[in-house]
Amino acid sequence: MGQILGGHHEERLIRDIFEKRRYSGLARPVENESDPLEVEFGLSLQQIVDVDEKNEMLHTNMWLKYDWKDYNLSWNKSDYGGVESIRLPSNKIWTPDILLYNTADEDIDSKYPVNVVVYSSGACNWIPLGIYISSCAIDIKWFPFDDQYCKMKFGSWTYDGSKINLTSKSDTIDIETYQKSGEWILLGVPAKRNIIKYECCPEEYIDITFTIHIRRRTLYYGFNLIIPCALISSLTLLTFLLPPDAGEKISLELLASPFPVMRCLGYFFLIVERMK
Structure with missing residues (x-):
């Protein structure tokens, strides 16, 4: 019976909000129009899905976290x-x-539609999730011992700082539920709040920029590329240590001929070329 009554009260509350109060989601929910609306923003990184070196794009599975207060949605x-x-x-x-801001996705607003949790005080908590594709300048100069720094810049598209005071929930990203990548090591994701005045507009706009610092795991490339190439190259040097009339010298020279080394280098350059 308690559950039925609870459902009835909740249904009545929702009906009152939209029918009696005639709530509209078009207006910024502030009592004084001259005051900015306080919005807290944060990210929860679930997974680094892919780092596309060739197209310079980062694919991440993220939860976005928003908190604000809508006085029109409060109740007793x-x-x-x-x-x-x-x-x-x-x-x-x-x-x-x-x-x-630096999205590389054709569908800009591709978040999975989720409900907003609204509390009696008017506090709103919204956590949309989705796969986010962002542009990232990839530097493969030190491949496969490279670090990458990918920025994700979030901000209001139409509200300047006098309308929305965007603040960060934390000075870093939430990685409590992060699923480790098999190719990349996550070293840190600091957050920075920026206030910028663009050439197009006289107002100042606020953004929160997260810098994802990752390092490539070199174990795969070490066992399958670097170590074999180094061993084959070292065999070439060993042939000079053997006596000229040693029978093993001919077989060793065949094994350490330039062709295996060239194959190793060719494979390495092929990997690098695919990243460009």
Whole structure:
């Protein structure tokens, strides 16, 4: 019976918000129009899906975390059977238009549609998830011992700093549920809040930029490329240590001929070429 009554109160609350109050998700939810809306933003990295060296793109599985307060969505819990929170579709209420500035995805807003958790105080918690593709300048100068620094810049597309005060939840990214990559080691993801004035507009815009620092795992390339090439090359030097009339010298010279070395180098350059 308690569950039925709870469902009834929740349904009545939602009906009152949209029908009696005639809630609109078009307006920025502030009581004073001159005040900025406080929006906290953070990222939770789930997985580094792919690093596309050739096209210079980073594919990541991310959860985006938003927190703000919408005074139009607050209620008195005692009026609705003690209901503390409700779930509303994100397209039915106001949500911040935070986008990935350096996206390389054709579908810019490709987040999976998830509900917003709204509390009686008007506090809103929204955690959309999705695969994000961002542009990243790849430097393979020291391949396969290379580090990469990929930036992900998030900010409001239409609201300047006087309308939305965007702040970071933390000085780094959340990696509590991160699934380790087989090819890359995650070294750190610091976050930085920037206030920038663009040439197009007189207002100042706020963004949160995360720098994903990763290092390539060299074990695969070491066992399959570097060590074999080094051993074959060292055999060439050993042939000079053997006496001229040694029978093993001929077979060793055949084994350490330039052709295996050239094959190793050819394989290495082929890998590098595919990254360009």
